[in-house]
Amino acid sequence: MSDDTAKFIRAEIAGLRPYRSPHYEWRVKLDLNESPFDVPSEVKREIWERVEKLQWQRYHDEFERPLIERLGAYEHHDPDGVLIGNGSNELIFHSLLAVVRHGDTVVIPAPTFSLYRQNVTVLGATAETVMLREGDFSLDTDALLKKAGELDARAIVLCSPNNPTANLLANDDVERVCRQFDGLVVVDEAYAQFADNTAFGLLASCPNLVILRTFSKAFGLAGLRFGYLLANPALARQIGKVQLPHHVGFFTQLAATALLENASVMERRVASLVAEREKLIERLAGIEGVSPLPSQSNFILIESTAIEAPLLFERLLEQGVLIRNVSNYPGLSRYLRITVGNAGENDELIGALVEVLG
Numbered sequence: 001m002s003d004d005t006a007k008f009i010r011a012e013i014a015g016l017r018p019y020r021s022p023h024y025e026w027r028v029k030l031d032l033n034e035s036p037f038d039v040p041s042e043v044k045r046e047i048w049e050r051v052e053k054l055q056w057q058r059y060h061d062e063f064e065r066p067l068i069e070r071l072g073a074y075e076h077h078d079p080d081g082v083l084i085g086n087g088s089n090e091l092i093f094h095s096l097l098a099v100v101r102h103g104d105t106v107v108i109p110a111p112t113f114s115l116y117r118q119n120v121t122v123l124g125a126t127a128e129t130v131m132l133r134e135g136d137f138s139l140d141t142d143a144l145l146k147k148a149g150e151l152d153a154r155a156i157v158l159c160s161p162n163n164p165t166a167n168l169l170a171n172d173d174v175e176r177v178c179r180q181f182d183g184l185v186v187v188d189e190a191y192a193q194f195a196d197n198t199a200f201g202l203l204a205s206c207p208n209l210v211i212l213r214t215f216s217k218a219f220g221l222a223g224l225r226f227g228y229l230l231a232n233p234a235l236a237r238q239i240g241k242v243q244l245p246h247h248v249g250f251f252t253q254l255a256a257t258a259l260l261e262n263a264s265v266m267e268r269r270v271a272s273l274v275a276e277r278e279k280l281i282e283r284l285a286g287i288e289g290v291s292p293l294p295s296q297s298n299f300i301l302i303e304s305t306a307i308e309a310p311l312l313f314e315r316l317l318e319q320g321v322l323i324r325n326v327s328n329y330p331g332l333s334r335y336l337r338i339t340v341g342n343a344g345e346n347d348e349l350i351g352a353l354v355e356v357l358g
């Protein structure tokens with residue numbers, strides 16, 4: 001940055017590194033927890049037919065309310081407690097923007113999704129962490145609540161299933177956090193469809209709880225950016241005030257509508273990915289040099305037990321298999337994260353691991 005720019009950019013922004021995924025050459029892509037399944041061609045055509053008829057020079061607000069009502073019906077939740085966004089990442093930011101002031105503290109577990117800290121820093125606040133328990137990465141609720149109390153925290157952000165550890169946080173723990181902490185509690189459920197449980201049932205009795213969902217994972221719509229927020233209507237109304245006019249484009253809204261109309265396709269695909277996940281965990285457990293953890297998501301955390309984790313990452317990449325190096329996350333120096341792919345991709349991964357470690 002030139003000195004001239006440094007004069008007016010906020011210090012906490014100047015100190016941030018831009019959030020970008022590094023670029024790699026790959027043959028098999030298992031790094032960003034995307035779906036291996038593209039949107040079916042007939043659904044793409046359906047979306048295109050709707051979009052083509054519209055006047056693109058106009059703002060289009062007419063699709064938002066029907067989409068929100070459809071989401072409410074799909075989730076069995078009051079539509080007034082639903083907000084939409086350009087991916088759930090935007091809704092994490094909007095939730096915090098409505099609540100967190102410059103100089104405030106937000107408590108997050110570690111290791112978790114790195115974007116939470118970035119969002120908190122952008123707001124001029126501080127992210128303080130509480131380590132998940134070694135071994136099973138469960139939440140130390142007492143430690144979390146104690147820290148939040150001592151620091152007079154404004155918000156707590158939880159991720160369940162947690163990225164990158166793939167475990168579900170216990171509902172009793174999430175419930176205790178919501179009841180005993182009087183600030184905002186955000187539960188990012190980007191991977192909820194792959195899990196056995198969700199915090200959804202707590203919404204009716206926890207007015208400070210926000211649950212975030214996305215179409216980027218189970219629905220396979222990462223490139224079009226669509227997510228939604230579920231909360232008590234009074235809280236959703238307040239958070240909605242920070243959203244910019246027309247922020248979700250009509251193309252994305254119509255695509256999300258079409259995917260919801262075809263939700264059974266997504267549900268079948270999730271079932272097949274969960275079956276693939278369990279098969280992959282079993283196969284990984286049979287390879288000397290890696291040790292997979294249980295997963296409630298569409299990715300698996302593995303411990304690299306024979307060679308350094310970054311070296312295993314590099315060696316797999318030489319074989320054309322891109323996974324995610326998470327060894328720089330707190331407490332994860334020996335770990336890597338693998339997205340569950342389709343059967344062919346998972347075969348390629350196993351073949352590459354055997355080649356590298358065999």
Ligand SMILES: Cc1ncc(COP(=O)(O)O)c(C=O)c1O
Nearest residue numbers: 087088089113163190214216227
């Ligand atoms: C925990 C978590 N939340 C949110 C997202 C991204 O969501 P979106 O694409 O809806 O912004 C990711 C993507 O990797 C994630 O891991």
